[in-house]
Amino acid sequence: MITLLSNSDSVVIVLHEIYGINQHIHTVCEYYNMSGFDVICPDLLNINQSFDYTLEEEAYKYFIRNVGFDLASQQVKNIMEQVRPKYKQVFILGFSIGATIAWLCSDSDIKCEGIVGYYGSRIRDYLYITPKCKTLLIFPSREKSFKVNDLISDFDKKTNVSVHMIYGNHGFSDPFSKNYYAKSFQDGERLVSNFLKQNK
DSSP, X not given: OEEEOOXXXXXXXXXXXXXXXXXXXXXXXXXXXXXXXXXXXXXXXXXXXXXXXXXXXXXXXXXXXXXXXXXXXXXXXXXXXXXXXXXXXXXXXXXXHHHHHHHHHTTOSSOOSEEEEESOGGGGGGTTOOOSSEEEEEEEEEOSSSOHHHHHHTTTTOTTEEEEEEEEETTTTOTTSTTXXXXXXXXXXXXXXXXXXXXX
């Protein structure tokens, strides 16, 4: 787990991808801490190490077999419950499976000011959820397993949800990924920054 405290009245709970807490997630946590937030990043894999990007299939199988979305979302809800009395604002920021887990927490009765999800492709399995908090979803223009435009249209009638498609592939905002695309990374950062400011 990463815990970065700076006596802020706002906390961001960062949720990693299938790879675990890797260099990208460390960078994200440091960025938001430097931006004035306390940061908590649970190790949802509970293995104290991360998978290399070349082990994508192995990492995904490990997550599904040993963790799963239900257990992971319950872990995050427990953290939300623990930190809620300490902060004026609680935000969740997730990447890939972390985005789907954040989505699963969006209808929690535990008050949350906002949820941000980058390329949460499995959200398409949980479209019955209606978020109780402001939710920003960011998708790449290209995904291997589904048509992004089709998924985005499924959010048209949902309240509290803002959906954006940004040019690139899954992982465009990760400087350590082969799919990193600097302009799309910057576009995403602007969306998230404005979202956090508007919901503080």
